Amino acid sequence: MTLTVTEKGYAQDARAGVAVAGATPRSIYDYFAQAVIERHDAGLAPLTLISCDNLSNNGGVLRQRLGAHLDRLSPSHRRWFEEAWTCPATMVDRIVPATTAADLDAVEEMLGMRDEGAVITEPYSQWVIEDRFADDRPRWDLAGATFVDDVAPFETAKLRMLNGAHSALAYLELARGHAFVHQAIADPEIGPLIGHLMCNEAALTIRPSPGQHLDRYADLLLARFRHPALPHRLIQIAADGSQKIGARWLATLADNRAAGRSSPAILQAIAAWVLFVRGDRQSVDDPNAEMMAQAWTRAGSDGVVNALLGPSGIFSEGLVLSNDERVKVRNLLS
Secondary structure (H helix, E strand, O other): OEEOOOHHHHOOOOOOOOOOOOOOOOOHHHHHHHHHHHHHHOOOOOOEOEEOOOOOOHHHHHHHHHHHHHHHHOHHHHHHHHHHOEOOOEEEEOOOOOOOHHHHHHHHHHHOOOOOOOOOOOOOOEEEEEOOOOOOOOOHHHHOOEEEOOOHHHHHHHHHHHHHHHHHHHHHHHOOOOOEHHHHHOOOOOHHHHHHHHHHHHHHHOOOOOOOOHHHHHHHHHHHHOOOOOOOEHHHHHOOHHHHHHHHHHHHHHHHHHOOOOOHHHHHHHHHHHHHOOOOOOOOOOOOHHHHHHHHHHHHHHHHHHHHHOOOOOOOHHHOOOHHHHHHHHHHHO
Protein backbone atom coordinates (compact mmCIF):
# COMPACT_ATOMS: atom_id res chain seq x y z
CA MET A 1 0.00 0.00 0.00
CA THR A 2 1.37 3.41 -0.95
CA LEU A 3 0.40 6.66 0.75
CA THR A 4 0.92 10.36 0.16
CA VAL A 5 -0.41 12.57 2.95
CA THR A 6 2.12 15.49 2.98
CA GLU A 7 4.68 16.09 5.73
CA LYS A 8 2.18 17.38 8.25
CA GLY A 9 0.08 14.21 7.87
CA TYR A 10 2.71 12.40 9.96
CA ALA A 11 2.40 14.74 12.93
CA GLN A 12 1.25 13.02 16.09
CA ASP A 13 -0.10 14.95 19.04
CA ALA A 14 0.77 12.97 22.15
CA ARG A 15 -1.92 14.84 24.08
CA ALA A 16 -4.67 13.49 21.85
CA GLY A 17 -6.47 10.40 23.00
CA VAL A 18 -6.02 7.11 21.17
CA ALA A 19 -8.96 6.03 19.06
CA VAL A 20 -10.65 2.88 20.37
CA ALA A 21 -11.96 0.03 18.26
CA GLY A 22 -15.02 1.10 16.30
CA ALA A 23 -14.37 4.83 16.72
CA THR A 24 -14.04 7.15 13.74
CA PRO A 25 -10.37 7.21 12.63
CA ARG A 26 -8.69 10.59 13.14
CA SER A 27 -5.25 10.04 11.63
CA ILE A 28 -3.31 7.76 9.30
CA TYR A 29 -2.20 5.86 12.40
CA ASP A 30 -5.80 5.08 13.30
CA TYR A 31 -6.47 3.71 9.82
CA PHE A 32 -3.32 1.59 9.66
CA ALA A 33 -3.61 0.34 13.24
CA GLN A 34 -7.12 -0.85 12.44
CA ALA A 35 -5.75 -2.61 9.34
CA VAL A 36 -3.02 -4.35 11.33
CA ILE A 37 -5.46 -5.55 13.98
CA GLU A 38 -8.13 -6.74 11.54
CA ARG A 39 -5.67 -8.47 9.18
CA HIS A 40 -4.01 -10.27 12.08
CA ASP A 41 -7.29 -11.42 13.58
CA ALA A 42 -8.56 -12.59 10.17
CA GLY A 43 -5.40 -14.56 9.47
CA LEU A 44 -4.44 -12.39 6.49
CA ALA A 45 -0.91 -11.66 5.31
CA PRO A 46 1.04 -8.60 6.47
CA LEU A 47 1.50 -5.64 4.14
CA THR A 48 4.29 -3.37 2.96
CA LEU A 49 3.42 0.28 3.71
CA ILE A 50 5.21 2.63 1.33
CA SER A 51 5.29 6.32 2.17
CA CYS A 52 5.82 8.51 -0.90
CA ASP A 53 5.89 11.74 1.07
CA ASN A 54 8.69 14.27 1.01
CA LEU A 55 9.78 13.48 4.55
CA SER A 56 13.23 12.54 5.75
CA ASN A 57 13.35 8.81 6.55
CA ASN A 58 9.67 8.60 5.65
CA GLY A 59 9.45 4.83 6.10
CA GLY A 60 11.20 4.96 9.46
CA VAL A 61 8.93 7.75 10.71
CA LEU A 62 5.82 5.83 9.63
CA ARG A 63 7.06 2.62 11.24
CA GLN A 64 8.03 4.23 14.56
CA ARG A 65 4.84 6.26 14.97
CA LEU A 66 2.48 3.52 13.85
CA GLY A 67 4.26 1.10 16.17
CA ALA A 68 3.86 3.47 19.11
CA HIS A 69 0.19 3.94 18.23
CA LEU A 70 -0.36 0.18 18.11
CA ASP A 71 1.44 -0.24 21.41
CA ARG A 72 -1.16 1.92 23.12
CA LEU A 73 -3.98 0.00 21.45
CA SER A 74 -2.71 -3.59 21.56
CA PRO A 75 0.92 -4.55 22.33
CA SER A 76 0.39 -8.05 20.92
CA HIS A 77 -0.61 -6.62 17.54
CA ARG A 78 2.38 -4.29 17.65
CA ARG A 79 4.66 -7.31 17.96
CA TRP A 80 3.16 -8.81 14.79
CA PHE A 81 3.53 -5.47 13.02
CA GLU A 82 7.18 -5.19 14.05
CA GLU A 83 7.96 -8.77 13.05
CA ALA A 84 6.07 -9.08 9.77
CA TRP A 85 5.15 -5.69 8.24
CA THR A 86 7.66 -3.44 6.49
CA CYS A 87 7.83 0.30 5.82
CA PRO A 88 10.51 0.93 3.18
CA ALA A 89 11.99 4.38 2.82
CA THR A 90 11.43 6.02 -0.56
CA MET A 91 12.36 9.07 -2.57
CA VAL A 92 9.98 10.44 -5.18
CA ASP A 93 11.28 13.21 -7.41
CA ARG A 94 8.80 14.84 -9.75
CA ILE A 95 7.65 18.45 -9.77
CA VAL A 96 3.86 18.58 -9.58
CA PRO A 97 2.24 22.02 -9.56
CA ALA A 98 -1.19 22.29 -7.94
CA THR A 99 -3.88 21.58 -10.54
CA THR A 100 -5.94 24.63 -11.50
CA ALA A 101 -9.38 24.98 -13.07
CA ALA A 102 -7.65 26.07 -16.28
CA ASP A 103 -5.63 22.84 -16.26
CA LEU A 104 -8.81 20.78 -15.95
CA ASP A 105 -10.42 22.71 -18.81
CA ALA A 106 -7.37 22.12 -21.02
CA VAL A 107 -7.36 18.39 -20.23
CA GLU A 108 -11.08 18.19 -21.01
CA GLU A 109 -10.53 19.86 -24.36
CA MET A 110 -7.72 17.42 -25.14
CA LEU A 111 -9.49 14.24 -24.04
CA GLY A 112 -13.09 15.10 -24.80
CA MET A 113 -14.04 14.17 -21.24
CA ARG A 114 -13.83 15.77 -17.80
CA ASP A 115 -11.22 14.39 -15.40
CA GLU A 116 -11.50 16.10 -12.02
CA GLY A 117 -8.47 14.14 -10.81
CA ALA A 118 -6.11 15.25 -13.56
CA VAL A 119 -2.56 16.07 -12.51
CA ILE A 120 -0.11 18.18 -14.50
CA THR A 121 3.55 17.23 -14.10
CA GLU A 122 6.96 17.83 -15.58
CA PRO A 123 8.34 15.13 -17.95
CA TYR A 124 11.07 14.06 -15.49
CA SER A 125 10.39 11.47 -12.78
CA GLN A 126 12.41 9.35 -10.37
CA TRP A 127 11.27 6.83 -7.75
CA VAL A 128 13.87 5.23 -5.46
CA ILE A 129 12.64 2.54 -3.05
CA GLU A 130 14.40 0.71 -0.24
CA ASP A 131 14.44 -2.99 -1.11
CA ARG A 132 12.60 -4.20 1.97
CA PHE A 133 9.20 -5.83 1.37
CA ALA A 134 6.96 -8.03 3.47
CA ASP A 135 6.51 -10.34 0.45
CA ASP A 136 7.56 -10.41 -3.19
CA ARG A 137 8.11 -6.92 -4.47
CA PRO A 138 6.15 -5.53 -7.43
CA ARG A 139 8.08 -5.23 -10.72
CA TRP A 140 7.99 -1.44 -10.63
CA ASP A 141 11.58 -1.46 -11.89
CA LEU A 142 10.20 -2.37 -15.32
CA ALA A 143 8.61 1.10 -15.41
CA GLY A 144 11.70 2.93 -14.18
CA ALA A 145 11.66 2.65 -10.38
CA THR A 146 14.98 1.90 -8.68
CA PHE A 147 15.36 -0.52 -5.76
CA VAL A 148 18.35 0.22 -3.52
CA ASP A 149 19.75 -0.87 -0.17
CA ASP A 150 19.95 2.72 1.12
CA VAL A 151 17.65 5.52 -0.01
CA ALA A 152 19.29 8.15 2.21
CA PRO A 153 21.75 9.68 -0.30
CA PHE A 154 19.01 10.14 -2.90
CA GLU A 155 16.54 11.44 -0.34
CA THR A 156 19.05 13.88 1.13
CA ALA A 157 20.01 15.21 -2.31
CA LYS A 158 16.38 15.76 -3.21
CA LEU A 159 15.47 17.40 0.09
CA ARG A 160 18.51 19.65 0.36
CA MET A 161 19.20 20.47 -3.30
CA LEU A 162 15.82 20.42 -5.05
CA ASN A 163 13.45 21.21 -2.19
CA GLY A 164 15.89 23.50 -0.43
CA ALA A 165 16.33 25.51 -3.62
CA HIS A 166 12.59 25.54 -4.26
CA SER A 167 11.84 26.93 -0.81
CA ALA A 168 14.55 29.55 -1.15
CA LEU A 169 13.12 30.66 -4.50
CA ALA A 170 9.62 30.82 -3.00
CA TYR A 171 10.38 33.07 -0.02
CA LEU A 172 12.96 35.24 -1.77
CA GLU A 173 11.01 35.76 -4.97
CA LEU A 174 7.49 36.19 -3.59
CA ALA A 175 8.88 39.29 -1.89
CA ARG A 176 10.17 40.46 -5.28
CA GLY A 177 6.79 40.06 -6.97
CA HIS A 178 7.30 36.86 -8.94
CA ALA A 179 4.66 34.14 -9.05
CA PHE A 180 6.29 31.12 -10.74
CA VAL A 181 9.49 29.11 -10.38
CA HIS A 182 10.58 29.64 -14.00
CA GLN A 183 10.32 33.41 -13.48
CA ALA A 184 12.17 33.25 -10.16
CA ILE A 185 15.14 31.22 -11.40
CA ALA A 186 15.61 33.74 -14.23
CA ASP A 187 16.11 36.59 -11.74
CA PRO A 188 19.77 37.65 -12.28
CA GLU A 189 20.22 38.45 -8.59
CA ILE A 190 18.64 35.32 -7.13
CA GLY A 191 19.41 32.67 -9.77
CA PRO A 192 23.16 32.52 -8.94
CA LEU A 193 22.34 32.36 -5.22
CA ILE A 194 20.24 29.24 -5.85
CA GLY A 195 23.09 27.62 -7.76
CA HIS A 196 25.41 28.40 -4.85
CA LEU A 197 22.95 26.89 -2.38
CA MET A 198 22.77 23.66 -4.38
CA CYS A 199 26.45 23.17 -5.23
CA ASN A 200 28.41 24.97 -2.51
CA GLU A 201 26.18 24.42 0.52
CA ALA A 202 23.77 21.49 0.12
CA ALA A 203 25.90 19.17 -2.06
CA LEU A 204 28.87 19.42 0.31
CA THR A 205 26.81 17.78 3.08
CA ILE A 206 25.81 14.72 1.01
CA ARG A 207 27.80 11.49 0.71
CA PRO A 208 26.59 10.27 -2.70
CA SER A 209 25.80 6.69 -3.54
CA PRO A 210 28.01 5.09 -6.23
CA GLY A 211 26.93 6.46 -9.60
CA GLN A 212 25.09 9.40 -8.04
CA HIS A 213 26.60 12.58 -9.54
CA LEU A 214 25.54 15.66 -7.58
CA ASP A 215 27.00 18.16 -10.05
CA ARG A 216 24.93 16.67 -12.86
CA TYR A 217 21.91 16.61 -10.59
CA ALA A 218 22.32 20.34 -9.89
CA ASP A 219 22.54 21.11 -13.61
CA LEU A 220 19.43 19.01 -14.23
CA LEU A 221 17.55 20.77 -11.44
CA LEU A 222 18.30 24.21 -12.83
CA ALA A 223 17.10 23.11 -16.27
CA ARG A 224 13.91 21.69 -14.75
CA PHE A 225 13.29 24.91 -12.83
CA ARG A 226 13.60 26.92 -16.05
CA HIS A 227 10.90 24.87 -17.85
CA PRO A 228 8.55 27.64 -19.09
CA ALA A 229 5.61 25.30 -19.72
CA LEU A 230 5.46 24.19 -16.07
CA PRO A 231 3.55 26.86 -14.12
CA HIS A 232 4.76 25.94 -10.64
CA ARG A 233 3.49 28.59 -8.25
CA LEU A 234 5.85 29.87 -5.57
CA ILE A 235 2.97 30.29 -3.13
CA GLN A 236 2.33 26.52 -3.34
CA ILE A 237 5.95 25.82 -2.42
CA ALA A 238 5.79 28.38 0.41
CA ALA A 239 2.97 26.52 2.20
CA ASP A 240 3.78 24.68 5.45
CA GLY A 241 7.27 26.14 5.67
CA SER A 242 7.66 25.38 9.37
CA GLN A 243 7.17 21.69 8.51
CA LYS A 244 9.67 21.76 5.64
CA ILE A 245 12.67 23.98 6.25
CA GLY A 246 14.13 21.81 8.98
CA ALA A 247 15.04 19.07 6.48
CA ARG A 248 15.50 21.44 3.54
CA TRP A 249 17.74 24.10 5.13
CA LEU A 250 18.48 23.71 8.81
CA ALA A 251 19.98 20.23 8.55
CA THR A 252 22.31 21.46 5.80
CA LEU A 253 23.19 24.48 7.91
CA ALA A 254 23.99 22.28 10.91
CA ASP A 255 26.17 19.90 8.89
CA ASN A 256 28.12 22.74 7.31
CA ARG A 257 28.54 24.43 10.70
CA ALA A 258 29.96 21.19 12.14
CA ALA A 259 32.43 21.05 9.23
CA GLY A 260 33.48 24.67 9.72
CA ARG A 261 31.71 25.89 6.60
CA SER A 262 29.29 28.80 6.29
CA SER A 263 25.94 28.76 4.45
CA PRO A 264 25.26 32.34 3.33
CA ALA A 265 22.60 31.43 0.75
CA ILE A 266 20.60 29.45 3.30
CA LEU A 267 20.87 32.26 5.86
CA GLN A 268 19.51 34.68 3.25
CA ALA A 269 16.65 32.28 2.53
CA ILE A 270 15.92 31.92 6.25
CA ALA A 271 15.66 35.69 6.58
CA ALA A 272 13.17 35.74 3.70
CA TRP A 273 11.12 33.01 5.42
CA VAL A 274 11.11 34.92 8.73
CA LEU A 275 9.76 37.98 6.92
CA PHE A 276 7.21 35.86 5.03
CA VAL A 277 5.68 34.33 8.18
CA ARG A 278 4.94 37.80 9.55
CA GLY A 279 1.97 37.59 7.20
CA ASP A 280 1.72 41.25 6.24
CA ARG A 281 2.26 40.64 2.50
CA GLN A 282 0.18 37.53 1.87
CA SER A 283 -1.67 34.91 3.88
CA VAL A 284 0.52 32.24 5.44
CA ASP A 285 -0.64 28.66 4.88
CA ASP A 286 1.10 26.89 7.74
CA PRO A 287 -0.07 24.94 10.81
CA ASN A 288 2.08 27.29 12.93
CA ALA A 289 0.97 30.48 11.18
CA GLU A 290 -0.80 32.01 14.19
CA MET A 291 2.02 31.21 16.59
CA MET A 292 4.64 32.67 14.23
CA ALA A 293 2.64 35.85 13.70
CA GLN A 294 2.31 36.19 17.47
CA ALA A 295 6.08 35.77 17.80
CA TRP A 296 6.50 38.77 15.51
CA THR A 297 4.01 40.77 17.57
CA ARG A 298 5.65 39.90 20.90
CA ALA A 299 9.31 39.98 19.94
CA GLY A 300 9.50 42.38 16.99
CA SER A 301 12.30 42.28 14.44
CA ASP A 302 14.99 42.21 17.16
CA GLY A 303 13.66 39.12 18.93
CA VAL A 304 11.68 37.13 16.36
CA VAL A 305 14.72 35.23 15.08
CA ASN A 306 15.46 33.93 18.57
CA ALA A 307 11.78 33.19 19.12
CA LEU A 308 11.54 31.06 15.98
CA LEU A 309 15.06 29.69 15.48
CA GLY A 310 16.69 29.91 18.91
CA PRO A 311 16.92 27.26 21.67
CA SER A 312 13.30 27.82 22.73
CA GLY A 313 11.99 28.15 19.17
CA ILE A 314 9.92 25.80 17.05
CA PHE A 315 12.67 23.47 15.80
CA SER A 316 14.45 20.59 17.50
CA GLU A 317 17.72 21.14 19.34
CA GLY A 318 19.86 19.86 16.47
CA LEU A 319 18.37 22.40 14.05
CA VAL A 320 18.71 25.52 16.20
CA LEU A 321 20.78 28.33 14.65
CA SER A 322 23.99 29.35 16.39
CA ASN A 323 24.26 32.76 18.01
CA ASP A 324 26.38 34.00 15.10
CA GLU A 325 23.89 32.71 12.53
CA ARG A 326 20.96 34.32 14.33
CA VAL A 327 22.82 37.66 14.34
CA LYS A 328 23.41 37.36 10.59
CA VAL A 329 19.73 36.59 9.95
CA ARG A 330 18.65 39.56 12.10
CA ASN A 331 20.96 41.80 10.10
CA LEU A 332 19.41 40.52 6.87
CA LEU A 333 15.93 41.48 8.12
CA SER A 334 16.79 45.16 8.16
